[in-house]
Amino acid sequence: MTLRITRETLLNGAVREMQRHYAASHPDMHWRTEAEMARLLQEALTALGPEEDLWVFGYGSLIWNPAFDYVEKRCALLHGWHRRFCLKMYMGRGTPERPGLMLALDRGGACRGVAFRIEAAKVPQELGLLWQREMYGGSYNARWVTLEAGGERFKALTFVINHAHPRYTRELTLEQAAAIIATAQGDLGSCREYLENTITHLRQLGVRDTGLSRIAAALPKR
Template sequence: MTLKITRETLLNGTLRARLLENTAQHPDMRYRTDSEMAALLEDTLAQHDAAQDLWVFGYGSLIWNPAFHYIEKRPALLQGWHRRFCLKLFIGRGSPETPGVMLGLDQGGACHGVAFRIAAAKVREELGILWQREMYGGAYHARLLKLETAEGPISAVTFVIDRDHPRYIRELSLEQTVALIATGCGDLGTCREYLENTVAHLRELGLDDEGLARIAAALPNP
């Protein structure tokens, strides 16, 4: 049965429980403990003025399925990091039989995406929901990074890849990426859907990613 990332599945633990069911098959999954998650959340909150709204940067599925409450969103540019498929998947949008690959923010270049503004009174609650989605699996670090927007610069919580994670892929050719995306499928759906949704929603915002476009163009017909 296909699982969906929603506010409800994050809050009620359904998503987390499904991940834990597969732990024995995936020793390279570095799930963070509740205490580690709490400490990382407090570290991030300590860098932010609690009286102010907080921005979050989305560059992949957060763009089209944020699953948290926000009061504004706007196109944004992140310098010094680029979006690429660099995280191997054996669960979620992959399985042991049909592994997939997911986007991460890797060092260098630049990335167009979406900045979401969370109201100050809701920051702890909404960031806690995001933590269950982005931080539990251990593949990302949370950083407060500067973004450029048409309305001026902002700082935003941004999830960047952990290059020391065992499922991080340092080098992946176009052909290898296409092969994984064409067949990657798991409880959350297919990698093809993930790519196509990301490309489509970026275009709706007037944003293009040449690397993603090349991958999409090279995919065989479904």
């Protein structure tokens, strides 16, 4: 049975239960404790004023499946980070026997994605849902960045790769990435679906990611 990340499955604990089940059988993966999760969330919130809206930058599945409430979204540009398949996945869209790959932000270059604005009154709850989704496995670090959109510059929170994490994967060839993405599948679906959804929704924003398009072109035809 395929699990979907939705607002409902985040609120009812289904996504967290999947994570906990995997963590119990893979203690070597350095999953974050509840105390660490709470501390990191509080640190992120201290950079935000009590009446200040929160911008969140999405560059992968958040673009097409945010699963949190927001009041505005904009196509935005981030300098200093680029989108890359650099995170191995043993759950979600892969298995221990056939790991998948997920996108993360790695240093260098630039990235176009979507900035979502969460109104101040809803920030604690909505960021809490996002935290559960992105931070438990320890593969991402939350980071404040500066985005550009519509001639404006504004700060936003995003999730970048944790280079110290054992699932961080350094440069793969295009052929290696395509071979993994073509076959990997887990409880959340396939890596191929994840890649194709990301490309499709970027194109709807008028964004063409050459690196993703090259990987998609290298996949075997279905």
